[in-house]
Amino acid sequence: MNNPTITTKTDYKTPSPQARKWKKGIRYTITYVLLIALALFMTGPFLWLLSVSLMPGRNVFSNPPAVFPTFINFGNYAQVWNFMNFPKYIMNTVIITVMGVVFNIILSCMTAYPLAVFRFKGRDMVFTLLIATMIIPSSTAMIVHYLTIQWLNLGNTYLGVVLPAAVSVFNIFLMRQTFLTIPTEIRDSGKMDGASELRIWWQLVLPLVKPGIAVIMLLEVMAFWNNFLWPIVVLDDPEKYPLASALTYLNGQFSYNFGWIAAGTIISVIPIIVVFLFTQRYYMEGLAGAVKG
Amino acid sequence: MKKWMRTETFAAWAFMAPGLLIVAVFVLWPIVYGLPLSLTDYSVIGETHYVGVDNYVTAFQDKSFLASLWNSMVYVLIVPIIQIISILMAILVNSRIPLIKAFRAAYYIPVVTSMVAVALMWSWLFSSNGVINYALIQLGIIQEQVGWLSSSSTALYVIMFITMWKGLGYYMMLYLAGLQSIPTDLYEASMIDGASRWQTIYRITIPLLRPHILFCTLISLMGAIRVFDEVFVLTNGKGGPGTATLTSSLYIYQKGLVQFNFGYASALGLIVSVIVGILSILVFRLNKKGGVQTY
Numbered sequence: 380m381n382n383p384t385i386t387t388k389t390d391y392k393t394p395s396p397q398a399r400k401w402k403k404g405i406r407y408t409i410t411y412v413l414l415i416a417l418a419l420f421m422t423g424p425f426l427w428l429l430s431v432s433l434m435p436g437r438n439v440f441s442n443p444p445a446v447f448p449t450f451i452n453f454g455n456y457a458q459v460w461n462f463m464n465f466p467k468y469i470m471n472t473v474i475i476t477v478m479g480v481v482f483n484i485i486l487s488c489m490t491a492y493p494l495a496v497f498r499f500k501g502r503d504m505v506f507t508l509l510i511a512t513m514i515i516p517s518s519t520a521m522i523v524h525y526l527t528i529q530w531l532n533l534g535n536t537y538l539g540v541v542l543p544a545a546v547s548v549f550n551i552f553l554m555r556q557t558f559l560t561i562p563t564e565i566r567d568s569g570k571m572d573g574a575s576e577l578r579i580w581w582q583l584v585l586p587l588v589k590p591g592i593a594v595i596m597l598l599e600v601m602a603f604w605n606n607f608l609w610p611i612v613v614l615d616d617p618e619k620y621p622l623a624s625a626l627t628y629l630n631g632q633f634s635y636n637f638g639w640i641a642a643g644t645i646i647s648v649i650p651i652i653v654v655f656l657f658t659q660r661y662y663m664e665g666l667a668g669a670v671k672g
Numbered sequence: 673m674k675k676w677m678r679t680e681t682f683a684a685w686a687f688m689a690p691g692l693l694i695v696a697v698f699v700l701w702p703i704v705y706g707l708p709l710s711l712t713d714y715s716v717i718g719e720t721h722y723v724g725v726d727n728y729v730t731a732f733q734d735k736s737f738l739a740s741l742w743n744s745m746v747y748v749l750i751v752p753i754i755q756i757i758s759i760l761m762a763i764l765v766n767s768r769i770p771l772i773k774a775f776r777a778a779y780y781i782p783v784v785t786s787m788v789a790v791a792l793m794w795s796w797l798f799s800s801n802g803v804i805n806y807a808l809i810q811l812g813i814i815q816e817q818v819g820w821l822s823s824s825s826t827a828l829y830v831i832m833f834i835t836m837w838k839g840l841g842y843y844m845m846l847y848l849a850g851l852q853s854i855p856t857d858l859y860e861a862s863m864i865d866g867a868s869r870w871q872t873i874y875r876i877t878i879p880l881l882r883p884h885i886l887f888c889t890l891i892s893l894m895g896a897i898r899v900f901d902e903v904f905v906l907t908n909g910k911g912g913p914g915t916a917t918l919t920s921s922l923y924i925y926q927k928g929l930v931q932f933n934f935g936y937a938s939a940l941g942l943i944v945s946v947i948v949g950i951l952s953i954l955v956f957r958l959n960k961k962g963g964v965q966t967y
Contacts, residue, residue: 413764418778421841424793425781427803444803490691493684500681505688512699518898518921518948519941522928523702523709543698546691576683605786608901612929623788627905630792637796644792648785655784659777663845 425648432456432641455642463629463639464618465646471537472604472621478541479603480596486546487554487595488588492580494551495558496566509548521612528613539613544602550595557591558584593661597654604651622647710939716932727939737940739915740923741947743828747896747919748951750836754892755885758840762847763873776848780841787838787901794834795821795906821906824916831917834902839895843888850884851877886959890952897948900925920944 431445435454459465493499494506524543533539561584569579585592607623614620617628626647630640655662710727714720731737765776782790797803798820808814820830854877862872878885900921903911909926911918924944928937 407769410764410767410769414772414775417761417764418775421779421837422781424790424797425785427797428793444801444806446803486691486694490688490695493687497680497684497687499684502684505692508700509695512695512703515703515945517703517706517941518924518944519706519709519938520698520702521925522934522937522941523705524698525929526934527697527701542694545698546694548695548699551691551695576687580687601784605788607786607788608904623786626788626792630905631908640792641796644789648789651784651786652781655781656777659780663776 428641429645432638432645435638455638456646459639459642459646463625463633463643465643467618468620468622468625469646471619471625472623475537475540475606475610475621476600476603478537479544480599482541482545483547483550483599484592484595487550488585488592489580490546491551491554492558492584495555496561496563509551513548521609524609525612534613535615535619536613537619540610541603543609544606550599553595554588554591557588561587590661593658597658597662600654601651706938706942706945709935710942712935713933714935720935723935727936728943730936731939731943736915736918737920737923740911740918740920741944743915743918744897744899744920744944746828747832747835747899748893750832751889751892751896754836754839754843755888757836758843758888759847759878759881759885761840761844762851763877765844766848766851776845779844782838783841785838788905790838791834791902791905794830794837798830822913824913827907827913827917831899831902831906834906835896835899838902839892843892846888847881847884850881854880882959886955889955889959893951893955894948897921897944897951 427446430448432455433448433451433453434445435452494502528534528539528542531539531542533542565583565587566579569583574582604621605623607621607627610619610621610624611627614624617625620628622643626640626643629643633639711722711724712720713723713726761779765772765779799805800817800819800822804820805814805817809817818826820826858876858880859872862876867875898921899919903917903919903922904925907917909922909930911922911926920940921944924937924940927933927940
């Protein structure tokens with residue numbers, strides 16, 4: 380049957396190289412305009428906060444509101460540092476974060492290692508149990524944690540702050556995934572030389588799973604640095620608060636002095652943003668790995 | 673050393689013991705203990721009695737709790753919005769043009785900062801003589817200052833916006849990982865067939881992203897129902913004005929850790945857990961049936 384609507388390839392308009400270049404240029408421009416607009420939306424609030432925190436005296440409530448820095452003065456920062464006990468809060472945050480990260484690394488490496496390389500009785504049972512805890516949603520966890528911490532007499536201690544999050548099932552699975560990539564010959568060679576399991580783990584295997592450890596470290600640094608609610612629940616003494624908890628507390632106390640809280644907020648977010656910017660490659664890889672695993 | 677101590681089974685359990693102990697006490701125990709606890713009137717004062725399902729009966733007559741459940745359901749509205757915006761963002765940053773990594777990192781900054789900082793920051797921006805009111809008045813969109821966080825008709829939506837803003841970068845990166853796993857020859861083939869850009873997005877990208885959409889929907893759904901930090905910071909733990917921003921997690925916190933009604937709070941927690949479970953199953957079902965056409 381003769382079908383006149385069928386056309387040959389040559390009938391399509393092929394744009395001239397010049398037109399194509401134009402089109403490409405326009406697309407580039409649109410893409411960058413969108414990217415920059417979105418960047419302003421996502422980082423603009425932080426830049427605004429930085430800007431007003433550097434202008435003591437001017438505040439959000441002036442009219443028109445201050446947006447761009449017309450002068451720079453570190454007065455707010457100096458006062459926050461001296462009057463609000465910030466070095467103390469920073470120290471508290473560092474203690475909690477270091478404890479939390481160390482617990483997580485050691486416990487998840489220890490728990491995941493046999494699950495990845497040993498053959499032993501009860502392995503499947505442990506697996507099923509761990510997976511089950513990830514599926515079942517628990518909205519009562521915080522209440523039971525509180526009772527457990529009180530029962531262990533760990534109220535008002537940093538151990539009480541850290542312990543409920545000392546290891547997560549997620550981290551155990553992440554480390555197991557990493558241990559699985561280690562060739563079995565390594566453990567066998569250690570055994571031939573008569574090394575104990577503990578020594579094989581510590582000296583031969585752990586150095587090979589540093590990338591996995593780095594991912595856990597990053598995720599946990601952020602989690603513990605930013606955690607504010609649980610420290611408030613456990614710690615009775617506001618002097619022991621980490622930065623994030625202290626900020627909510629100080630915001631109630633000094634809400635009239637916006638500049639101080641603004642400066643305090645900037646001090647609390649800068650370390651974490653710096654850590655993120657320097658480690659984003661590992662961080663993004665870890666995130667992608669986490670989705671797969 | 674005794675002989676049985678040298679077996680692999682012993683070594684395995686020795687390695688796992690400390691970690692599993694923590695998991696047992698702080699992950700498993702809350703799941704197991706929640707139910708018996710919810711059947712008692714355990715609190716800081718007085719003796720503890722077994723009260724049967726009394727707590728559950730009270731819960732469904734508790735106006736504040738019902739209001740908090742409703743607010744949590746309204747909060748779920750952000751789930752589809754987050755998916756749409758973050759998929760579009762992922763498509764935007766899924767190219768190899770210069771500086772693209774810097775842009776991705778910039779969008780991720782709200783994710784890594786603490787919710788306390790983010791919530792405080794936005795509360796100043798949204799304050800009645802803050803930047804947002806000023807800009808909207810200058811643009812002629814509103815006539816006079818709006819008390820975004822002090823008015824019960826807007827407060828919840830403002831907090832929902834903040835939750836969304838902070839999460840977008842996270843979901844964008846998850847979707848980006850998904851986009852990069854789609855083989856490029858599919859796009860080439862569709863281009864040869866003369867498909868438009870929107871057609872390729874609708875016919876290829878979205879169907880192939882389905883596992884990621886399921887994952888992100890579930891995570892953001894649980895996040896939405898359990899939302900706590902931002903409400904706590906922005907309302908000083910009250911959920912006000914009135915019960916306008918009282919979410920179920922905040923109410924459970926108030927009952928359990930402010931008023932120390934552990935039994936009642938556990939019952940509320942279990943009700944919320946069941947709702948989360950049902951909604952998750954619904955999302956699974958919806959995803960299987962296919963709200964989106966597959967090719």
